[in-house]
Structure formats: C-alpha cells, structure tokens
Amino acid sequence: MLRTCPLFHLTVFCAEVSLGILLEPDTKTLTVLVGEPATLRCSVTGGDLKNYQVSWYKKTEDSSLILAYRPSNNTNEDSRSNFKGNTNASKSQLDIQRTTVEDAGTYYCACD
Incomplete structure (x- = not known):
C-alpha cells in the first residue's frame, strides 16, 4: 500500500534591527514533504552577524510569535531538538532535521 505524505509550506520573514x-x-517560501529536512536561511545586509545572536521565531495562529530556535551554550539541550542552527558573519541558517505537520508556518529570524 502506498502511503502519501502531505506537503506543507514554510514562509520566512526577517526583522530589521x-x-x-x-x-x-x-527564499520566501519553501515547500517540503513531511518527514523530509528543511533549511531556512537569512542573509544580512548593512553589517555582519558576528556580534549578534540570531534567533528564529514562528508565528502562531493568533499572530503572536513563539521562539522556535535560539542557540544554547548547553550542547546537550541543542542535540535533543529537531531544530539546528548555524550563523556566520553574513548568514543564519535554521535546519529542521525531520519536518512534521506542526512545523508548517511562518518563521522569522531576528538578532538579539
């Protein structure tokens, strides 16, 4: 029996700091199959990210923002998460290792 997996969209918006x-x-919109990995990226203009911490937020149904990923000094905490992040001077990347239906939504990257 063939099992189909639904598609979902991830939309990325970024905040000015x-x-x-x-x-x-x-990429403004990313479409992936449930269970597949997804990578969201933000690029910086007008400076660099080496002096900032980049966090990723997800917009909820009531339009509030919840923290989806923030780098932690505790590597054990990060390794348990399905979300991994990487930031260099010019880009920030959020990797969702194995997407779920609950991961669908609008994501924002922001400097803290």
Whole structure:
C-alpha cells in the first residue's frame, strides 16, 4: 500500500534591527514533504552577524510569535531538538532535521 505524505509550506520573514542591519530571507517560501529536512536561511545586509545572536521565531495562529530556535551554550539541550542552527558573519541558517505537520508556518529570524 502506498502511503502519501502531505506537503506543507514554510514562509520566512526577517526583522530589521538597529544600526542599519537588515536580515532578509534567501527564499520566501519553501515547500517540503513531511518527514523530509528543511533549511531556512537569512542573509544580512548593512553589517555582519558576528556580534549578534540570531534567533528564529514562528508565528502562531493568533499572530503572536513563539521562539522556535535560539542557540544554547548547553550542547546537550541543542542535540535533543529537531531544530539546528548555524550563523556566520553574513548568514543564519535554521535546519529542521525531520519536518512534521506542526512545523508548517511562518518563521522569522531576528538578532538579539
């Protein structure tokens, strides 16, 4: 019996931060199959990210934002998560190792 997996969309928006730094998504919409990995990326213009921590937020149904991923100094905490992040001077990346239906939504990257 063939099992079908639903598709879902991830939309990325990025927030402007002080000092003229702007984070912008590399791809506005990403469509993946449930169970497959997904990678969201934001690029910076007007500065670099080496002095900032980049966090990723997800918009809820009531339009509030919840924290989806923030780097932790505790590597054990990060390794339990389905979300992994990587940031260098010019880009931030959020990897969802194995997507679920609950991962569908609109994501924002922001500098803290």
